[in-house]
Amino acid sequence: MSMISRIRGGVFIGLACCAMALPAHAEKADAALAGPLTLVVGYAPGGAADTVARAYAEQLRKDGAGAVIVENRPGASGRIALNYVKDSKPDGRTMYLVPSPLLTIFPLTYKAPGYDAEKDLRAVATLVDIPTAIVTGASQPFDGMKSYVEWAKKNPSSVTSLGVATLGSSGHLGILAVNESQNMKIEPVAYRGASPMLIDVASGVVSIGWDAVASMMPLYQAGKIKFLGVSGAKRLDALPEVKTLAEQGFPEFKAATSFYGIVVPSKTPDNTVAVLETAFLKASGAPELQTQLAAKGLVMAPAKGADMAQRAREELASWRPVVERTGIVMD
Incomplete structure (x- = not known):
């Protein structure tokens, strides 16, 4: 018996719309999800x-659930x-692992x-x-965001650029706000994914890079990059020694913690969405995955x-005044 079949009955009990609980609808959902599923990622392999x-x-x-194929389609910031x-x-059967900036920024x-x-x-x-x-190459002479800003001001002819995998992201907005508050001009440089960007950070092609901590851990653990600071209001359990920005x-980076979610085309039937929702929430509870x-x-x-x-x-509502204040407009 497939996972979809096993979870089918439990999915619909808790839904507000009783029509979703009808066995016929559940059977249609099972039929719609037969065969391999595709989970699309908007970035190159190797990132968060x-x-x-x-x-x-x-x-x-x-x-x-059977085969779930991960398909990378990088470009245009997702x-x-x-x-x-x-x-x-x-x-x-075709889903997108959406980074929240595509919905909120x-x-x-x-x-x-x-x-x-x-x-x-x-x-x-x-x-x-x-x-x-925000990270930098392991050999760079600064060990935190504050010391980076001090260094950049003393060395205006040096490379002062921020590598990002997503233009128009919270990291992009954050660095524009830092430029404004510190009277600087750190230029964002866009890449097709976190992996190529971080390679350039490690080698010094760009002085710093911003992305998900998860994208950075392999190179950090290999001693190629170091953290200058993390987003949010508190330090991470995985990096207790790294100060928040x-x-x-x-x-400017306190609200730069975003999220990944699953979205599907808008006309996907309610009962099909319900089956997918329960499948992903069940997977989220697996200790090994956690x-x-x-x-x-x-x-x-x-x-x-x-x-x-x-x-x-x-x-989206909380970012609106930030965007209006910085005046950022992307083509």
Whole structure:
């Protein structure tokens, strides 16, 4: 018996709409999800998104879902993959591991993002929170964000650039705010994924880089990069010795912890979305997956699709004044 079949009965009991509980609807959901599922990632292999996607794909397989294929479609800061998924057949078999900035910041920063997050997508579940960080090469002469800013001011001719995998992200907005408050000009440089960006950070091509902590852990553990500070209001259990950026006097990054969630095309049927939601929430409870992702610097934050949609709306509202103040507009 498939995982979808086993969880089918339990999915619909707790839903507000009683119609979803009908066996006929459950059977249609099972039929729609027959065969391999595709989980699309908008970045190159090796980064945080890819790590999360492959961990969940393996856990879903262990739970009986069958083959879950992770498909990387990098480019345009994740928008190529998003547009691919939104235009795919709404049968629940093609999903997107969406980084929250595409829901909470891009609608504000891009003139024409190519999608309407509210109309084109349906939230399935939140999976993890994504603490982010600023890192530099291990041989660089600064050991924290404060010392980096002091160094950059004393060495204006040196490379003062921030590598990012996503333009228009909270990291991009944060560095623009730092430029404003510190009277600096740190230039954001866009990459097609965290892995190539971090290679350039480690070699000094760019002086610092910003992305998810999970993307940075392999090179950090290999001694190639060092952390200058992490986002959020408190230090991470995985990196207790690394100060938050806020602790160092840079509150611009306090709200730079985003999340990964699952979305599908907007016309995906309710009962199909419900089956997917329960499957991902069940996978989130697996101790092995939790341990694996925590070691990468990710924080488990499973939540239902309705809660994910509400969180996205609230974060969109909170970022609006920041975007208006910095004046960032992306083509």
